[in-house]
Amino acid sequence: MRHDTDPKAQLREVGLRVTAPRVAVLNAVAVRPHSDVDDIAAVVREELGSVSTQAVYDVLKACTAAGLLRRIEPAGSPARFETRTGDNHHHLVCRSCGTVVDVDCAVGEAPCLDPSQAHGFEIDEAEVVFWGLCSQCQTGAQSGTGSAAALS
Secondary structure (H helix, E strand, C coil), X not given: CCCXXXXXXXXXXXXXXXXXXXXXXXXXXXXXXXXXXXXXXXXXXXXXXXXXXXXXHHHHHHHHHCCCCEEECCCCCCCEEECCCCCCEEEEEECCCCCEXXXXXXXXXXXXXXXXXXXXXXXXXXXXXXXXCXXXXXXXXXXXXXXXXXXX
16 A cells, blocks of 8 residues: 555656656546546646546556556446555445445455355455445435436
8 A cells, every 4th residue: 555645756656757647647536536537537637738538548547557546447337546555445336326435344354255166266355346325315315306316
């Protein structure tokens, strides 16, 4: 797990060249965890001006491969990115609005769950996604407004 929160230092630590797009992407993901590429690109463009979506994809791919970012893909959602890496945490996803939040594993160290049969795999991680309705969507469903009610 990284302890340095300075994007320039993080990039240097993993041997990646420090560039304005890389720094801007790391900053965007740090400020808005669980964002998708479009949201990250919008934040980066606010900071840098014109940056192609492909450039953002390239930075996300390089930073994910280097372990600076984690890519998560809840079913039915676009890929999302976060800076919380190297620990054993999972996610809660709202079925209605798509909000994603972190939740620490209640079981212990990775992989935290063991399958009934490993089929010869050496298992090092279990990715758990909990699904439900966030408090805002629950309130909307109860009052007959909001996105949860729209799904009914």
